[in-house]
Amino acid sequence: MIPNFSREDISTVGYYLGRMVFLLGFLQGLPLLLAIVLQEWAAVPDFLLSVELSLILGAILSTLFPPVEEINWRQGMVLVALTWLVAMFLSALPLYLSGHFLSYLDACFECMSAYATTGLVLVQDLDHLSTAHNFWRHFMCFIGGQGIILVAVIFLFRGSGAFRVYVGEARDARILPNVRTTAYFIWLVSCFYLVLGSGLLSGCLVLSGVNLPRALFHGICIFMAGWDTAGFAPQSLNILYYHNAAFEMLTIIFFLLGAISFTVHYSIWTGHFRELKENYELKVLLGSIVVTYVLALAGFGHSVSRYPGLWSFFRSTFYQLVSGHTGVGFSNITVTELAGWSQLTLMGIIFAMGLGGCTNSTSGGIKALRTGLFFKSVRQEVRRFAYPEGASIQERFHHQRNLPVDDRQMRVALTMAVCYLALYLSGALLGTLFGYDFVPSLFESVSASANVGLSAGLTSSNMPVLLKIWYIFQMWCGRLEFIPIFILGRFLLTAGRE
């Protein structure tokens, strides 16, 4: 049983939450600045009000709770879970005020979807949304993909407290010995690819005759949504809007890069290219993409003949599959077409979405390393029985270095897998209770929990309120990988009861 939380715990969490809210206020300054530069005067008050409210809330929390030196594990976990919720509520204000959302809940849904890099949308008339609001949607993906806390680690935390909150955001590996330098490294890599990716995507659009400022805006937004495996796009047609195969290929490259672990990025960064060949998690991810694609293809049967050629068929199907597997959720077909695919094909994509990308990356789901560890463990058990008694059987895998498969890793992997499976199923059952068919319900539930964003047509502003709230919960849980949420639950139940 987790021990009760004391008043001191509330004070520590409150103090740091206040600082986090301040930080969120400053981050909203960027779209505010953009609105001023682009003279989108109607968007300025929306952001100004939101910045003001964040600063007031931050000031109140900082005044109420005195400064503390260090944050412990439990407090760190509670802080992370709370920060994500507060960030959702505060960031939804400018979106709601834009008039493009039917309710505040819809705006909150959009924000959680952005921060958790899911990509399910409830925005209305996206094609007429202001550049500043649209940028804010994508910028939230960029912040959430790397981690809201990861921004704070650079500015707000010192010493071991930094590591405690860093772990709370579903990251378990320090790439470098120090957490702050690890955070710097993750932001350095992300910003490097931001410049490279936005440049290439914008260049592609300029060649298609789109004027430079618009091309830059689209390039930056699509990069942020792709690299952070979020799947938002500035236009309602998503990737289909661009009608450009080269553009689609570029997005595949960047979302695959986003789905691989930052530890692998570090190896590439430091010139250890062999890691690309030897990394076990990458091998599992590629293998899993192939297997799930074959499963999805099996569901097409005779309907393949509806496509005018093999390239057309491959372009439509492979894009959805890889997009689902890496958790990005970009789509180059319409929702109605995806919803019309056979149940077997949808199941193939559901498996792909559920398995997800790599650990310590921007993607969600069970994660390739955990899937791989499960297979290693099965193999180890089979070999234990097949070999003579007393033989030493030890499976190993390569993840930066050669590591043995141990019981602790297996326990963590299985716990996470079971939690994810339960979360997937819960959303599917709730969807079925509301009268939707099981397979589309499961599709949408897995898409929300694994932070993917592909939709079989259930997600809309007309869907039941309870389902919207549950999807928000699933996105939040899926992104933070459960533990901070469980501890927050305990905090809410016992805080203050010494």
Place this chain on the structure above:
Amino acid sequence: MKRNFSFLLTIFIALAAFVSVSLAEHFSQNNRSLSLRELLTNANTYHGQVVTLQGELIGDLIRAPEGFWVNLLEGPNCLGLWFPREMMPRIGQLGRYQVRGDIVEVQGTFFQHCPLHGTGPDLHVISMKVVLPGYEEKEYFFREELIAIVLFGTIGLCSVLLMRMLKKKRQGSTRRQNSFPGGDSA
């Protein structure tokens, strides 16, 4: 004889009227624009057929090797329109923030999976006419929002000042405690 002739003439006129009304209805049905929702939901049925659509032109004019792309918006649905190079579309306004794009009626061949472009649904335009030219919208502000900004701005400023004051007070009391010989600075 005369009576028979007038009876036959009446029948003939009635028949002619019926046929012309039916034909008119038939042609008007063929020219009636289809909703995008209906088209996309029954994409398989309409694949390869000539259809008429009405909607707003949005976004950007995107150039391709053999022509141009523009996207058409109708309600929450959107579809790519393909114009071959020889029929460069004459567009006044494309819809975006603060701009309502031209409302057009387009006739073209619909493809669920385009044999030419190898991707999702599109419409190869045969003809297009502007039904309503696009226009720029005026920006509008809500008075309540502006009042809230001033109000929260003032509260924000006061709370930040209060925070600084309390911080100084706290620092002062800590310093006093530390300087007092019996203070629990240890």
